[in-house]
Amino acid sequence: MSRVITITSGKGGVGKTTTTANLGTSLAMQGAKVAVVDADIGLRNLDVVMGLENRIVYDLVDVIEGRCRLPQALIKDKHFPDLCLLPAAQTRDKDAVSKDDMIALSNQLRAEFDYVLFDSPAGIESGFRNAIAGADEVVIVTTPEVSAVRDADRIIGLCEAFEKGHPRLILNRLKPRMVSRGEMMSVEDVLQILAIDLLGVVPDDEAIVTATNRGEVAVLDRGSLAGRAFIDIARRIGGEQVPFMALEEQAGVIDRFFGMFGRRPRGSER
């Protein structure tokens, strides 16, 4: 039974695209056939993050407008042949597609893949509505900042209004040391406001930035704490019971230990 999952957030810049790329790759690593779709038409990004930009010939709008067949537009990933990207058009805008187009596209992809992940644009307008139109499930990405949480709350309300079931939450870029100093919202603080199920917590990790800039995903970097968090999240999406990483405790212990020697392991908090 294939599943169509839309990754969205309301606020921009919280890590939707990075999350989509990493989850797509993790699911493919676990042996699933996965399509990731860039639904941010006009602001194409997912291809860049996955390092596939130079392979694009056709895009999502070409498929919808019938200039090519779906398989022609799908780009195979560099590492996993069962992972495919459907890129967004860069020269068009959100009005180039309709809700019905997106539903039809999801159904076409559903027939070929186990998982179809839609990377939604920021905002609550047509781009977002199109991105969730064909989805069975919605995953909300937020960071522990009041503005991002406020927007996530708004988006959850809209998902309820569009009858998209109960969205699940990924809390991205948590800085455990700031939380333990009381300077950042904790996982509990965010959950208390949003009152939805937690799919996972991704610690802030510089390795994400360097990986993204190289067009690689963090889950392929064994040293990356964020990458490990994404792998866990993908397993939870697959239905496995995976315990949550004890981030706050871990940071505390590692800091204390390495603090004595004046250095810190890779992938931990700055």
Added chain:
Amino acid sequence: MIDIGERALAEDQLAALLELMHQHGVRPESLASTARESRVSARAAGLAARPLARAPESEDRSEAAFAWRTVRSGQVIRHHGHVTVLGDVNAGGEIIAGGNVLVWGRLRGTVHAGALGDRKAVICALELAPTQLRIADLIARAPEGGAGRFPEVAFVENDQIGVEPWETYRK
């Protein structure tokens, strides 16, 4: 034609209404209402009166509205009577009620109680940490520093909105 639903207007009330309408250049010829008193008043004022078979369907005519959910940012509950929410009202969420508002949860959003002018309306919540409170024509911001973790009541006292813990207020 004026449609006043099921409101019962006495002669002097209707006269005041008509006076206001005349000032704005509106001269209604007839009135429709489910309330007999209103129709009697209308005839007395020289208007044609006709009964209204039923209240408009879309409007909830019950005294109180009840919501068992989280009222999220961007969502609004608007009701002419009392409003009870079993759940949190998040920042960016809004409740506008003609009567009292009771939030069995954390109130972080904006609430307007007694919105039709009733200064006796109160707002209570298990945790009162609102963005803004309004009762009738009065507005108050939440005090800086956040709420206590106990039930509180907001009410009007000396033309100001005050807040008190439920335990002392109830006495």
